Structures are given as structure tokens and as C-alpha cells.
Amino acid sequence: MSKITGAQAIVKCLQEEGVDTIFGFPGGVILDLYDALMDSSISNLLVRHEQGAVHAADGYARASGRVGVALLTSGPGATNGVTGIATAYMDSIPMVVLTGQVPRALIGNDAFQEVDIVGITRPCTKHNYLVSDPDELVPILREAFYLAASGRPGPVLVDMPKDVMAAKMDYPAKEEIRMQTYQPTLDPHPGQVTKACKAILKARRPVLYVGGGVILSNSNQELTELAEKTQIPVTMTLMGLGAFPGTNPLSMGMLGMHGSYAANMMVAKSDLLIAVGARFDDRITGRLDTFAPDAEIIHIDIDPSSISKNVKVDIPLVADCKNALTAMNAWLDSSAEFDRAAFAEKHREWNEQVREWNAKHPLSYQDEGEIIKPQFVIETINRLTGGDAIITTEVGQNQMWTAQFYKFNQPRQLLTSGGLGTMGYGLPAAIGAKVAFPDKTVIDIAGDGSIQMNIQELATAKQYGAAVKVAILNNGYLGMVRQWQELFYNRRYSGTPMEVTPDFVELAKAYGAVGLRAKTKSEVEPVIKEALAINDKVVIMDFVIKREECVFPMIPAGRSTTEMLLA
Amino acid sequence: MKHTLSVLLRNKPGALSRVTGLFSGRGFNIESLCVAETLDPQVSCLTLVTRGSDAIIEQIMKQLHKLIDVIKVSDISEGEYVEREMVLIRMKAEAGTRAEVLRVIDIFRGKVVDVSPTSYTVEITGSESKVRAVIDILRPIGIKEIVRTGTIAMARVPKK
Missing domain, CATH: 3.40.50.970 (Thiamin diphosphate (ThDP)-binding fold, Pyr/PP domains)
Known part of the structure; x- marks a missing residue:
């Protein structure tokens, strides 16, 4: 050669x-x-x-x-x-x-x-x-x-x-890669599968706590099968949203710092917590010694170092989530002790309790007439895209409102920087997603602060015809930091007012994109409709929202998950 | 509690810094660290002494194992093991103290490896506690300088 x-x-x-x-x-x-x-x-x-x-x-x-x-x-x-x-x-x-x-x-x-x-x-x-x-x-x-x-x-x-x-x-011939020092455990230990399933048989108040691992391992179907046949309520981390359909009645949405009341309550009161591809991050657990105090914990994770890192695990299952869930589904199907109808009956009361919590404090916000509430913008985007768009976010309030009010039914639909919390992620990530799926609607939900961190990528989007849409929730603040200052620093807004931002409509024009603006509630829907109708150009939607709106519920950092601020 | 970990790692540039970076980055502590090639020149053996609760040691072992360059991690202080450290000590050796230095060295089965008109350089090998004991005894006589290797250790009965 x-x-x-x-x-x-x-x-x-x-x-x-x-x-x-x-x-x-x-x-x-x-x-x-x-x-x-x-x-x-x-x-x-x-x-x-x-x-x-x-x-x-x-x-x-x-x-x-x-x-x-x-x-x-x-x-x-x-x-x-x-x-x-x-x-x-x-x-x-x-x-x-x-x-x-x-x-x-x-x-x-x-x-x-x-x-x-x-x-x-x-x-x-x-x-x-x-x-x-x-x-x-x-x-x-x-x-x-x-x-x-x-x-x-x-x-x-x-x-x-x-x-x-x-x-x-010389170009070397391809060989199978074998690494002496790297051999991830893909298949679960059968004994652990049995233990986990027996714990499920016995549990009265079980909860599925689902993370990004389910999406990474493409095991959303296996997870949905397990949840539905056992009638176990499901909550997801930010990274897990979409792993289980957000519109399924068993879904209580996201848990943790800005999770739903029902999700945090059911975890707190559970007697069995089944963590699947999630890592007990501090935004989920709050104060560690009061996290799920009565629960036996099953933890499925491919990374052994995730097991018992933050929370002591009772039944570890080191495996690819897909293999572990498949094995658990098969175990239950072949078990004489498992019966779908009986299980639904066994968990009926628990599910009623969960729904009651959800009915008591659903995710909600106050309508304030023509003032645009950011939650309303997300709800409207959800409705007008049929819950089917690929959504990227920046980081902060825009990210949390998206997680709360967009109902993700499919995995790989929400792309967001969960662990590092990187402002400036959303626009370039949206371009990447649009390049992968040119026919999909891709929307970056942003704040006026974070969009400016990588706004130069509008030119990239234009150059390669990546017709993404950007919805800016514009409140003239670094909103999430401002929220903490409002709640914990006596409203001393140090360094958070964005007194100068570009005129995003004019900016859109400068980048060869379409710029739209909504200043009142009744303008929101027409703006989104107009944006969704444009498929050949980047569109920036500038929503001038209520300036001092907060994300609720909120668990203050380091507090117990049941100590939620609700409004 | 003190734990002595034995880590086999690929002898590659940067491999050691992956190990030490992991400790500093995750807030684990290293009391001593000793590393050299094994019989297989492509593999290094690293003996690392650390402290922590069982949960922390478990995390340290898992995190070490996760490094791609790490071949094997064992907590040899879990079973019976032998440990050795070597220290080189430069002692003031003047007319009045020469004899005493030699006497102490002899008690600890050390030896003099270098001599100058005003100093002895002595070598002592033993467990970490023995090395500390020697230093404590020699200090009042007049230590000019010491260099310690850190602990190396080996399990007494190789685990199956």
C-alpha cells in the first residue's frame, strides 16, 4: 500500500x-x-x-x-x-x-x-x-x-x-479494539437483578428516579415497559427528561431543586427508590441526611464509582441500563409472584396519593393579564410544536421553566447542560442538532443573558442553513442569580441587572436572520406561529417577560427536599 | 483510617499525573506516594498511603479504577502485608556526637553510606513508624537534612 x-x-x-x-x-x-x-x-x-x-x-x-x-x-x-x-x-x-x-x-x-x-x-x-x-x-x-x-x-x-x-x-488495518484496562460491565449480575425485583414485589410506595443514563443507553422503551407494568410513578432528572413520556399519567416530571411538588414528595415518602442511570447529584438530593429517609435504594448505573458516592445504595446494579431493565422486565414476567392487575391494585392507593400531591400543588404560575409570563411562553411553544421539537436551553431560569413546562415525550428531545450548567450552550447545541436533523424544528430557549455568551454562532447557523429558532425570555436580568438575590440576599441585585442588551430584532437582521418581538401576552402566540412557519432562516423571538419572575417550586440549596418554597 | 493502596498502571507519559490529579481534584489526600517500574517495563507499580472512612476509600478505589491507564487497584492494608520505607539522614558528626550517632544507627540496623569531615549520611530502612522513631531519636543529636522515599508495600499472601 x-x-x-x-x-x-x-x-x-x-x-x-x-x-x-x-x-x-x-x-x-x-x-x-x-x-x-x-x-x-x-x-x-x-x-x-x-x-x-x-x-x-x-x-x-x-x-x-x-x-x-x-x-x-x-x-x-x-x-x-x-x-x-x-x-x-x-x-x-x-x-x-x-x-x-x-x-x-x-x-x-x-x-x-x-x-x-x-x-x-x-x-x-x-x-x-x-x-x-x-x-x-x-x-x-x-x-x-x-x-x-x-x-x-x-x-x-x-x-x-x-x-x-x-x-x-502506512494506514494500519482495522482490528477489534481490546483494552486490558477498560472493560465496562454491561450485563447485570443475575443475583442483583433478583434482589432488585424482589424489592419491587415487596414495596408499597416505590418510585422510579430516572436520569440521563436511560437516554444514553437508548433504554426508554424498557423503562416505560417496567413503569407501566408495575404502575410505579416516575420522576426524572433534568438529564432524564424525555426518557419517559412527560404526558404519561405516571410521570410527575422533574424532581429536585426546581422539581414538582409531587415528585419531591413521592421520593421523600417512598419505601423503594429505583434510580436508573442517575447519580444523586446535589440538585436532586438537597440535604443528604434527609433524602428519601425511608427508602430502600436500588441503583442501576454503568459506572461503579456512581454507586454509593453521595447516597448509600442498598441494591447496586452495575450494568448498561438497557441490559439491566431488560433483565428486570424478564424476571418479573417469568415470576409467579408478579401479576400486572394485582400490582396495579397494590399501587393504586400510592398512585392516588401521588396524584393528590400533584393536584394540590401542580406546576403553575399566576396569569397577570397582558404581562408575558415566561411559563406561558414555554407552554405555548409546547402546544404549537405539538411537544415534538428538539429543544435546547441555555442555563438558569430559561432552562428550569423549559424543564417544567415543555412536556418531553421522546428521548434526545431536550439538550441542556445539566452538570456543568454552561451558559452559552444552547445556540451552538441547537445548530449541532439541526445539522443532524435538518427537518426537525429546533428551538433554543434562552435568556437575554446567556444568549449573549455564544451569540456569534448566529453567523454559523446562517452560513450552513441551520435554520434554528431562538426564543429569548428577556427580563433584563441574569434571572436565576437575581432570584437567589431576591430570596436569600435581601433583594440586593449585585451584578445581575443587564442594563444594556442588544436590540435582538435588529441583531437578527444584522445576522441575516428574522427578528420578532412580543411585548404583550396576546402577541406571544402569533410570534411563535410566525417563527414556526419560517423554515429557511434563523428566527429570533424576543419575549419581553415579567422582570422579576421566579422559578418555583424551589428547594433552597442544602435544605431537605420537602422544604419546598412554592411561591 | 490509614490505607495502603497498590496501583498498577500503564507506564505512559502523564499516567502518574492522572492519579495525583484525581486525588487533588476530588479532595482526597495522599500521605505518601512511591512509584517505579515493575518486572514488566510497560507497567508501573504505585504504592499510595491515604486516609479516609471506608466510604471514601471505596470511592478512591473506584475512581482510580476508572482511569483508563490504571490496570489494577488493591487495598493491601485490608490483609496482611509488609511495608518498608527508606530514609537518608545527614547527621552532624562532630567530635562529641560521632560515637552516639553510630550507636543509634547500629540499634536501628542502619548504615553509614557517606562520610564528610563534619557529617555522616546514614541509610535506614523499616516500617514508617520505625523511620519516624529513628528521626525522633536522632533529631536532638543534630539532623542536617533528611530525604524519605515514602512507603512501599506488598501483600504477604497474594490474593487469588
Whole structure:
């Protein structure tokens, strides 16, 4: 076989891995690879800031379930990507980030645009590599894709010196990847499955607490089967929304800091908590020693280090959620002790109690005439999109109102930065999702603060015809921080008023997009309808909402989950 | 409680920093750390002494295991094991104290490995507590400088 360059080998390897889209930003050391990409069928999208590239690759990955790929140059290109990498890491998103590096001979010399990106990203990648030998380039790339997508997924960074990409090499034949040090446990221990199912048989007040792991493992159907046949009520984390249909009567929506009253009450009063692909994050548990005090806890997770990290688990099930749920469903089906009708009867009273809590304090807000309430905007978007759009969010109030008032019925429909809480995520992620699903309606629900963090990506959207929509809930504040100041800092609004924001309608025009504005409640629906009717252009909807609206319920940080502020 | 962990890791650039970064990043503490190649030059053995409740040690072991470069993690202080540390001590060795230094070294089965007109450099090997005891006894006589290796340890009966 004739020799090819490292850059050509990279392109070949990417194609072998099924990569069709890359989000990136070029620079000196990565020119060889950019040049080689021109001869391939891979679409190579130029973003306007490297953080946008990584978030777009992340949005592409979350929406499609495939590995997202970002391509950055060395030095500032790489460091600009770090927030995006950390975002993906916290939410376990499969992603490969390729960075250029200065030639090997210059590494360590403080060369122009040199930075130790492998050192910098060590704590926020699943794994990372500096390719120091051209012969290792392709094997490392293959390993990177394998690691990113398998087990508990996550971002993997490969740092590639310029001279490695220029080196001549033979393209190695593909081999099955076997790693001595990495063998995720996919199948549950049968004894643990039995224990878990027996606990379900015996429980009087069981709850399913569902996280992003169910979405990552594509096991929403298995989960729905388990919930429906056992009639166990379901609550989801922010990352889990969509894993179980939000309109199913068993769904009590999200739990935790801004979860529903019923969700938090049922967890608090449960005698069996079945955690599936969730990690007992502090936004869920509140004060740890009062979390689900009477519950026996089953925890299904592919990552052993998630088990008993924050909350002591009684029945751990280390496995891929899909395999664990399948095994549990099969166990119950074949058990003489399990009967669907009898179970529905057994849990009837408990479900009535849960519904009663929900009826007592449903998610709600006060209508204030023509003043636009943000919750109403989300409800209207939900209604007019038939609950079927891909929704991305920024971080803060916009994110929580979306989680509360948009009823996600499908997985991979809500793309949001849950763990890291990255403002500026939503717009580039929406572009990534739109590139993956050009025919889907993709809407970034944003605040006037967070949209400005990556607003430059409007140009990317325009350039590649990614006709996303942006709904800005504009209150002239950094709303969530302001809310904390209102509740806990005596309304001292330090650093939160956004006294100057661009005119978003004019800004839309400047970026070749359509700008719409609603200032009164009756303008909300027409604006959304108009936006939804435009399919060939980016649309920005500027909703001028009530300035000091808060997200409720709210569990103050560090308090028990039953100590919810309701209004 | 004190735990001595033995970690086998791939002998790759940056592997050690993944381990130490994990400890600092997650707020675990390292009391001592000792690392060198094993019989297989591609594998390093790292002996790490840490403290924590059972839950914390369990978390440390799981997090270590999660690192791609880590091959095997064992808490060898769970069973019987031998541990050794070596210390090099430069002692003031003047007319009045030379004999006493030698006597103490002899009691602890140490040896003098370097001599200058004003100092002895002595080497002592033993458990961490023995090393501490020697230092405590020699300190009033006049220690100029010490260098300790940190603990290395090995399980007495290899686990199946």
C-alpha cells in the first residue's frame, strides 16, 4: 500500500468511524488536516468561536446518539474548547475532540500557540492522548472513538502535533479494539437483578428516579415497559427528561431543586427508590441526611464509582441500563409472584396519593393579564410544536421553566447542560442538532443573558442553513442569580441587572436572520406561529417577560427536599 | 483510617499525573506516594498511603479504577502485608556526637553510606513508624537534612 500523510490517515479513520460532520475552527498547526478534509465527503463546519464548535458537536451527539467531533487548533483554539469539553464530560456525552499541537520538537518550549491541552483537560475528559509517534496516530484515534461511545460515554481529546500530521505512514488495518484496562460491565449480575425485583414485589410506595443514563443507553422503551407494568410513578432528572413520556399519567416530571411538588414528595415518602442511570447529584438530593429517609435504594448505573458516592445504595446494579431493565422486565414476567392487575391494585392507593400531591400543588404560575409570563411562553411553544421539537436551553431560569413546562415525550428531545450548567450552550447545541436533523424544528430557549455568551454562532447557523429558532425570555436580568438575590440576599441585585442588551430584532437582521418581538401576552402566540412557519432562516423571538419572575417550586440549596418554597 | 493502596498502571507519559490529579481534584489526600517500574517495563507499580472512612476509600478505589491507564487497584492494608520505607539522614558528626550517632544507627540496623569531615549520611530502612522513631531519636543529636522515599508495600499472601 502506498504511503499517506498523517492528516490523510486521520480523515480516512474518521470516515471509517462513520463521521459525516465536523465542527471546527482552523489555525496554523492544523492546516494539513484542514487541507486533507477538502478531499473528503465529511462536512466541515466553521464556527465563530471554538466553544461553539464543541457545543455544536455535543448537540449533534445528544440529538443523534452518535459521537460528535470537534476540530480545534493548538493554544487558544484548544483552551477555548475547554468549557465545551467540561460540559460534555459532566453530562457523559460521546465526543472526540481533535486538537492540533505544535511540532514535537517544539513541545515544552513555549512555542507560539503552544499549550499543554492534555494536561489542562485531564480532569474533564474521559481520557486524552498526545500522539507522540505517527505509528500510533490511527490506533489512538480508533481507541478514542471506542472510549467516547462505550461504557459511560464521555469526551476524549486527541492532541496531534503538526509534524505527526505531516509524517508519511502506512494506514494500519482495522482490528477489534481490546483494552486490558477498560472493560465496562454491561450485563447485570443475575443475583442483583433478583434482589432488585424482589424489592419491587415487596414495596408499597416505590418510585422510579430516572436520569440521563436511560437516554444514553437508548433504554426508554424498557423503562416505560417496567413503569407501566408495575404502575410505579416516575420522576426524572433534568438529564432524564424525555426518557419517559412527560404526558404519561405516571410521570410527575422533574424532581429536585426546581422539581414538582409531587415528585419531591413521592421520593421523600417512598419505601423503594429505583434510580436508573442517575447519580444523586446535589440538585436532586438537597440535604443528604434527609433524602428519601425511608427508602430502600436500588441503583442501576454503568459506572461503579456512581454507586454509593453521595447516597448509600442498598441494591447496586452495575450494568448498561438497557441490559439491566431488560433483565428486570424478564424476571418479573417469568415470576409467579408478579401479576400486572394485582400490582396495579397494590399501587393504586400510592398512585392516588401521588396524584393528590400533584393536584394540590401542580406546576403553575399566576396569569397577570397582558404581562408575558415566561411559563406561558414555554407552554405555548409546547402546544404549537405539538411537544415534538428538539429543544435546547441555555442555563438558569430559561432552562428550569423549559424543564417544567415543555412536556418531553421522546428521548434526545431536550439538550441542556445539566452538570456543568454552561451558559452559552444552547445556540451552538441547537445548530449541532439541526445539522443532524435538518427537518426537525429546533428551538433554543434562552435568556437575554446567556444568549449573549455564544451569540456569534448566529453567523454559523446562517452560513450552513441551520435554520434554528431562538426564543429569548428577556427580563433584563441574569434571572436565576437575581432570584437567589431576591430570596436569600435581601433583594440586593449585585451584578445581575443587564442594563444594556442588544436590540435582538435588529441583531437578527444584522445576522441575516428574522427578528420578532412580543411585548404583550396576546402577541406571544402569533410570534411563535410566525417563527414556526419560517423554515429557511434563523428566527429570533424576543419575549419581553415579567422582570422579576421566579422559578418555583424551589428547594433552597442544602435544605431537605420537602422544604419546598412554592411561591 | 490509614490505607495502603497498590496501583498498577500503564507506564505512559502523564499516567502518574492522572492519579495525583484525581486525588487533588476530588479532595482526597495522599500521605505518601512511591512509584517505579515493575518486572514488566510497560507497567508501573504505585504504592499510595491515604486516609479516609471506608466510604471514601471505596470511592478512591473506584475512581482510580476508572482511569483508563490504571490496570489494577488493591487495598493491601485490608490483609496482611509488609511495608518498608527508606530514609537518608545527614547527621552532624562532630567530635562529641560521632560515637552516639553510630550507636543509634547500629540499634536501628542502619548504615553509614557517606562520610564528610563534619557529617555522616546514614541509610535506614523499616516500617514508617520505625523511620519516624529513628528521626525522633536522632533529631536532638543534630539532623542536617533528611530525604524519605515514602512507603512501599506488598501483600504477604497474594490474593487469588
